[in-house]
Amino acid sequence: MRVAFVGKGGSGKTTLSALFSRHLARSGAPVLAIDGDINQHLAEALGHEGETPAAPPLGAHLPAVKEYLRGTNPRIPSAESMIKTTPPGRGSRLLRLLGDDEIHARHVRRAGGVPLMVTGEFDESDLGVACYHSKLGAVELYLGHLLDGPGEYVVVDMTAGADAFASGLFTRFDITFLVAEPTRKGVSVYRQYRDHAREFGIRIAVVGNKVSGEDDLLFLKEQVGDDLLTHLVHSPWVRAAEQGRAEGELEPHNHHALNVLREAADAHPKDWAGLQRHAVEFHLRNARAWGDKATGADLAAQVDPDFVPDPTALD
Template sequence: MRIAFVGKGGSGKTTLSALFSRHLARSGAPVLAIDGDINQHLAEALGGLEKSAPPLGAHLSSIKDLLRGTNPRVPSPEAMIKTTPPGRGSRLLRPLGDDELHTRHVGRAGGVPLMVTGEFDESDLGVACYHSKLGAVELYLGHLLDGPGEYVVVDMTAGADAFASGLFTRFDLTFLVAEPTRKGVSVYRQYRDHAREFGIRVAVVGNKVTCEEDLLFLKEEVGDDLLTHLNHSPWVRAAEQGRAQDDPDPLASLEPHNRHALSLLHEAVDSHPRDWDRLHRHAVEFHLRNVRAWADARTGEDLAAQVDPDFVPGPAALS
């Protein structure tokens, strides 16, 4: 199952991504966290980097070469763009599988396997946008065959900027983190309207709630989309200030209400079965949008031909 965390900058989106990833790992479930934010802070939020790995964004060409496999519709890495959907012959991956991509690019932070897109650095200024780095994540999810009880948690870019690519359609459920303020719920309205157009599942998670008035405000602003909320957390603040206890099970010290909220997120994810046809349909649709908008003109090729009409998405594709 693929889960995205989105929200306004400062809403606690990265913190919630880390808490939920640690909750899943604590439950014994296989989980992979991916830092897809322009500000790469997920490793720190998870509890600190234990094992580093090369960023995905710096190795996009080799990732394309791996994923295209023997697909005759993608003759070279240069012919592959971030939206190229898998087809017969493509290299399909299992979560944390024994393959070159996972072996090379999965590190570890706070006991959780972690992949990072890489920072937007000075060499990128004026010549690239951050979404070029996110292309590796989009391709990875497009070629991933994950199943029930397997989790990929992505900390997305802040704000409605997450809609600047088709990546937002690659998830089974999107959690929008909102503070109980007008600014906190403004991104919700933007995301809600875009998501409804494509049938994207969005659930709001209130954060930093301090009183009944805060909770009432969220309920009035987002209605039935409010799944649960987390109270303002001294435990989180202590962790962010480096004052967390050296505990072999640190999440056990998180406030009981906030631990329960993470369990509700877990239940919500598990209650949304994978719709492989929808995922693949969106992948093809956004690929064709990019083809028409810029890709054919830039490459001089007919990239619409990369869509394999006989490809069957889902676990059956492995055979």
């Protein structure tokens, strides 16, 4: 299952991404965490100490990622003609989660006991000349070529706010957890996500965070209604962990909330056809808007009719 954590800046989405990833890993489930935030703090939140794990960031190696994934697909003559929404077709290299392939071997390192990939920071050389979504394009391509199986998880810490809707990346997930504090600002991003997600049939669930009492919980219920899945209370354990001195275990209520998140992620079967349908739709949108002009090619021709990247495609 592909899981995204989104929310307003400061809502705790990176902390929740790390808690959920570690919760899955400690259960023995195959899990890959991906830091897709413009502020790259997921490794630290996972409990990594010292220098950032020395895995080359996906965003800095986008041409190589494209070259590998296009494989022998005759509809994609070069990596230069491949854009972030280019869907796989016959001949493309499809990936198994944490498989024995070039992408995972080059870009995955462990942080706090969890396999981690990073998009890379938005650095000074990018200012005024680049968009962070170009770095996220590598994540979009990775997920588009990934065949994750039952009981396998990809957990992505996304950019803050509603920025994910600037590309088709938001359609790459099986469920999106929107982390919201019990404040008006905390739930403001929810309304944007709710409206966009409903248009495309995307599953979203709100996770209340930093809830300190019944008034906070009532506020969230009034604001988001049935979309409120669960909530986490103020956590001395998390604060201690952020200060590098955590001992013992996460509070029982918060541990239960993580179980609820996993149950929600597992509740629906994978819709491979739906994922491919959204991928093609956004690819054609990008082709018309800018892709054809930028590449000098007819990118609609990259779509392989009737091809669905599901586990049977590996055969």
